Amino acid sequence: MSEISVADSPSNSIAPTGETKFWIRVALDVPLQALFDYRAGGSVPVGTRVIVPFGRRKLVGIVVALPNVPALDPRQIKDVDQVLDDTPPMPADWLRLASFAARYYQRPLGEVMLPALPPSLRKVTAYQGKRSAGGPVQRMDSRRKKSVAAPAHPDTQPELNPEQAAAAGAIGAVQGHKTTLLYGVTGSGKTEVYLHAAQAALERGQQVLFLVPEINLTPQLEASLRARLTGLAGPDSLAVMHSGLADGERLQAWISIQRGTARILLGTRLAIFAPMPDLGLIIVDEEHDTSYKQQDGLRYSARDLAVWRARDRNIPVVLGSATPSLESWNHADRGHYQRHTLARRARDVELPKVRLVDTRRLAMKEGFSPQLITALGERLERGEQSLIFINRRGYAPVLNCASCGWVSNCPRCTAYTVLHRGGARHNHLQCHHCGYQARVPRACPDCGDQDLKPMGRGTQRVEEHLAELFPSARIARIDADSTRLKGSAAALFAKVHAGEVDLLVGTQMVAKGHDFANLGLVGVLNADAMLFAQDFRAPERLFAQLMQVAGRAGRHVTGGEVIIQTDYPEQAVYQALLEHNYPGFADYGLAERKAVGLPPYAFQALLTAEARELSAALAFLADARTLPAQDPQGFHTASAVTLYDPVPLRVVRVANIERAQLLVESANRPALQAFLAAWSLALGSLARDLRVRYNLEVDPLEI
Ligand SMILES: Nc1ncnc2c1ncn2[C@@H]1O[C@H](COP(=O)(O)OP(=O)(O)OP(=O)(O)O)[C@@H](O)[C@H]1O
Numbered sequence: 104m105s106e107i108s109v110a111d112s113p114s115n116s117i118a119p120t121g122e123t124k125f126w127i128r129v130a131l132d133v134p135l136q137a138l139f140d141y142r143a144g145g146s147v148p149v150g151t152r153v154i155v156p157f158g159r160r161k162l163v164g165i166v167v168a169l170p171n172v173p174a175l176d177p178r179q180i181k182d183v184d185q186v187l188d189d190t191p192p193m194p195a196d197w198l199r200l201a202s203f204a205a206r207y208y209q210r211p212l213g214e215v216m217l218p219a220l221p222p223s224l225r226k227v228t229a230y231q232g233k234r235s236a237g238g239p240v241q242r243m244d245s246r247r248k249k250s251v252a253a254p255a256h257p258d259t260q261p262e263l264n265p266e267q268a269a270a271a272g273a274i275g276a277v278q279g280h281k282t283t284l285l286y287g288v289t290g291s292g293k294t295e296v297y298l299h300a301a302q303a304a305l306e307r308g309q310q311v312l313f314l315v316p317e318i319n320l321t322p323q324l325e326a327s328l329r330a331r332l333t334g335l336a337g338p339d340s341l342a343v344m345h346s347g348l349a350d351g352e353r354l355q356a357w358i359s360i361q362r363g364t365a366r367i368l369l370g371t372r373l374a375i376f377a378p379m380p381d382l383g384l385i386i387v388d389e390e391h392d393t394s395y396k397q398q399d400g401l402r403y404s405a406r407d408l409a410v411w412r413a414r415d416r417n418i419p420v421v422l423g424s425a426t427p428s429l430e431s432w433n434h435a436d437r438g439h440y441q442r443h444t445l446a447r448r449a450r451d452v453e454l455p456k457v458r459l460v461d462t463r464r465l466a467m468k469e470g471f472s473p474q475l476i477t478a479l480g481e482r483l484e485r486g487e488q489s490l491i492f493i494n495r496r497g498y499a500p501v502l503n504c505a506s507c508g509w510v511s512n513c514p515r516c517t518a519y520t521v522l523h524r525g526g527a528r529h530n531h532l533q534c535h536h537c538g539y540q541a542r543v544p545r546a547c548p549d550c551g552d553q554d555l556k557p558m559g560r561g562t563q564r565v566e567e568h569l570a571e572l573f574p575s576a577r578i579a580r581i582d583a584d585s586t587r588l589k590g591s592a593a594a595l596f597a598k599v600h601a602g603e604v605d606l607l608v609g610t611q612m613v614a615k616g617h618d619f620a621n622l623g624l625v626g627v628l629n630a631d632a633m634l635f636a637q638d639f640r641a642p643e644r645l646f647a648q649l650m651q652v653a654g655r656a657g658r659h660v661t662g663g664e665v666i667i668q669t670d671y672p673e674q675a676v677y678q679a680l681l682e683h684n685y686p687g688f689a690d691y692g693l694a695e696r697k698a699v700g701l702p703p704y705a706f707q708a709l710l711t712a713e714a715r716e717l718s719a720a721l722a723f724l725a726d727a728r729t730l731p732a733q734d735p736q737g738f739h740t741a742s743a744v745t746l747y748d749p750v751p752l753r754v755v756r757v758a759n760i761e762r763a764q765l766l767v768e769s770a771n772r773p774a775l776q777a778f779l780a781a782w783s784l785a786l787g788s789l790a791r792d793l794r795v796r797y798n799l800e801v802d803p804l805e806i
């Protein structure tokens with residue numbers, strides 16, 4: 104993405120002079136590739152929010168241009184209903200970011216801009232109606248008590264080691280724009296480098312945008328930012344933004360950042376759209392993480408937009424990871440990004456020793472090898488914590504009848520229902536695709552046999568088995584089920600950090616970013632499940648995931664160990680893990696991608712269609728495929744673009760909707776972009792005719 108250099112100039116044409124008519128062009132959150140003209144009573148700056156009539160409704164929109172001549176007959180143009188001036192107009196760089204995102208991801212401008220705002224700034228009812236009381240911003244300001252922020256408990260600031268100092272120095276020395284790829288092995292102290300860079304930016308009077316994949320998983324980071332940086336910039340200088348916030352909290356964070364009272368914004372992907380007048384530095388932690396990709400609506404990559412935004416504003420951006428995406432690694436290889444390496448752990452400890460346990464000829468106990476059981480016992484005896492990683496929640500992925508072969512299928516999806524144990528709903532079967540739930544049948548619905556067996560295992564079953572193996576150990580499970588309630592993830596992690604847990608079982612939620620002081624051993628179950636996935640990025644993701652989880656071991660004291668159970672120890676992914684060899688794995692992966700012309704050596708888009716009948720979805724895609732031939736002029740770059748055959752998705756039916764997809768690929772990004780622009784214009788009416796829902800995703804991460 105960062106190769107795209109088309110900077111959109113904000114379309115703020117000159118306001119009409121000597122005339123009494125003020126035309127405004129407004130972006131609205133409606134699924135139409137169009138902007139809408141209205142008449143205003145006076146001059147309204149570009150970037151202002153307005154309430155306008157639209158059909159029989161009223162909508163909040165954003166003024167994006169001031170045309171001299173409206174696009175329609177002036178007599179047909181309606182008056183603006185209300186000009187919202189309780190916030191400053193959206194700044195020019197924000198408008199540029201939104202128009203770039205709209206163009207690049209092929210969405211109407213209004214469908215990009217409005218959803219980016221906090222809900223209360225885009226709801227008509229927040230401004231009009233009995234209880235609106237001057238609008239949400241005024242209501243917030245009058246309600247808001249001066250926060251009695253906790254005094255910044257000074258945090259011990261370690262002296263940077265030479266590698267960290269070099270990286271922090273290089274980032275600090277950047278004049279104008281540069282992308283820095285901070286490649287630092289797990290536990291190498293990347294956070295410390297970010298903090299130094301952020302501190303320098305704050306001292307220059309700038310704002311800092313700090314993006315993380317998931318906020319609930321990183322309470323430690325928030326605490327460090329608060330302790331270290333708010334001392335410098337004031338108790339209210341840290342704002343936090345993520346999708347779990349209540350509307351009022353989200354509004355408050357947004358307004359404080361836009362007003363400039365907050366100087367640091369810590370947020371998940373949606374924070375990339377926060378207006379930051381003094382933005383001087385962007386940090387993207389765990390830049391490889393797929394959570395940066397929005398999976399519905401505007402399917403943007405916050406990481407890629409961060410690089411674009413930094414370039415547009417001519418400021419530095421730092422992408423950090425122990426396992427960078429191959430895209431970013433390739434940019435660094437080609438000199439587009441400056442790479443800094445932290446090759447050693449920050450504390451005086453060695454990286455953990457990785458062991459592959461070949462499970463092909465072993466007598467396993469409920470999925471545990473004798474080696475892993477012995478190692479767990481030893482760690483317990485020494486008073487150290489261990490982590491068992493299995494990326495599957497629930498008790499068992501499927502229930503099965505031993506006599507007739509019946510399996511628990513979801514009636515609405517082409518997927519098994521997962522057996523869940525206990526909790527408020529007792530035992531039940533649950534579909535992880537559509538949420539369908541059912542009781543566990545007493546007997547096989549097909550043959551009546553009562554011997555139904557759970558097949559395979561998930562976190563709950565592993566937890567149960569650990570309790571049998573180590574009855575006196577204190578066990579905690581961290582997965583999407585055990586952390587459903589607000590605050591529960593933080594509470595569970597706090598217990599782990601306080602040493603109140605001996606054995607921790609978890610999904611990828613435990614792999615991200617945690618700095619466990621007393622964790623000696625990591626055991627990995629069932630890693631092979633991802634080995635042969637069809638997606639060409641599967642090995643990259645598996646490697647990153649295992650490297651991250653392995654990196655939780657032995658962070659504060661030497662002697663960490665990682666045991667990976669596998670049937671395929673000879674696979675390249677595992678061999679590279681043995682040596683913590685990310686660069687080797689990346690070089691190998693890139694060479695392979697290059698040989699077959701896959702990203703980052705090609706650019707892709709994915710058209711997905713959904714319908715009641717698979718045939719309708721496939722027919723839509725087949726028609727979509729022929730559109731270019733019907734309009735060679737409109738699709739003048741079609742010859743540089745490959746359209747593959749439409750195919751059903753692997754999980755073809757979800758919630759009774761059947762899905763198929765068509766992959767589009769080109770070695771030339773501008774050619775692909777031009778193609779997609781023409782294509783997306785034509786797809787809408789085709790989909791309406793065939794009664795198919797579709798979405799077009801640019802740079803898809805999963806195919
Ligand atoms: N210069 C330093 N001297 C001593 N300790 C340090 C230094 N820098 C960082 N540390 C400590 O090293 C540990 C690892 O640092 P940190 O969590 O930032 O690593 P990281 O690079 O983010 O790792 P990961 O990618 O695994 O999340 C922390 O406990 C941190 O306090």
Ligand SMILES: [Zn+2]
Binds near residue numbers: 516518535539758
């Ligand atoms: Zn289902």
